[in-house]
Amino acid sequence: MRTVEGDKGSTDFVSVTVPGRRGKLGGGHAPTLGILGRLGGVGARPERIGLVSDADGAVAALSAAAKLLDMHARGDVLDGDVTLSTHVSGWAPTQPHDPVPFMDSPVDTLTCNREEISPAMDAVVSIDTTKGNRLLNHRGVALSPTVCQGWILRVSEDLVAVLESVTGESARILPITTQDITPYGNGVHHLNSILQPAVATTAPVVGLAITAGSAVAGCATGASHETDIAVAARFAVETAKEFGRGVARFLDPEEFARLVELYGPMTHLQALTPAG
Secondary structure (H helix, E strand, O other): OEEEEEOOEEEEEEEEEEOOOOOHHHOOOOOOEEEEEEOOOOOEOOOOOOOEHHHHHHHHHHHHHHHHHHHHHOOOOOOOOEEEEEEEOOEOOEEOOOOOOEEOOOOOHHHHHHHHOOOOOOEEEEEEEOOOOOOOOOOEEEEOOOEEOOEEOOOOHHHHHHHHHHHOOOOOEOOOOHHHHOOOOOOOOOOOOOOHHHHOOOOOEEEEEEEOOOOOOOOOEOOOOHHHHHHHHHHHHHHHHHHHOOOOOOOOHHHHHHHHHHHOOOHHHHOOOOOO
């Protein structure tokens, strides 16, 4: 854990790495999965008292870390390494946002990405509360398309299969736009920060959104649903199992290479001020 001071306060970054039996930490070649809990803060004191809705991503990531550590201690070791990261602040600010207020973060997004993302990650699952919109009105979880190096790619069929197995329901897909995958601070509207990790890595990133049937403010208290958080944590754990053993793919590497060959790189969308 590391405490980081920002312009709007401080927050504690927490990172846990669970080694795999064939992971890179042990000299193996199994891929490494990153699981990130994204949020502004778990609390908005003194404006609001209690756990805010925006905390769900952090709670899910920490729950997944606890489960994987317990499994490892009992001998249920995954093939690949898994790194789980988030931050925890009970005194985060809020900010206006349409249609409902967001939680702000004590530190900026660049700092979050620097603290939470590792070059060792071969793919990333970003878990974030995504209730403050009218685009997906369903209580539960939803999967985003894969985002890689500025490209919005097709939804991973492998991850859809994992999600449907975990929920026992048809998968919900989170609609995203090009501007949602650009860096914060460029003056355009973003759905939320769920895909901000994609601006800071060359690895494929998917968002796992914890959603609601109505627009719920990120700073609302009493709005978290333990069952939905548990589903998100279980999806993260099951994805880690399948990704580490090479079964679940976030993208088709040949298809991605063909897109870049035909239309060129889209990495300029990862930069706040692209050169040109």
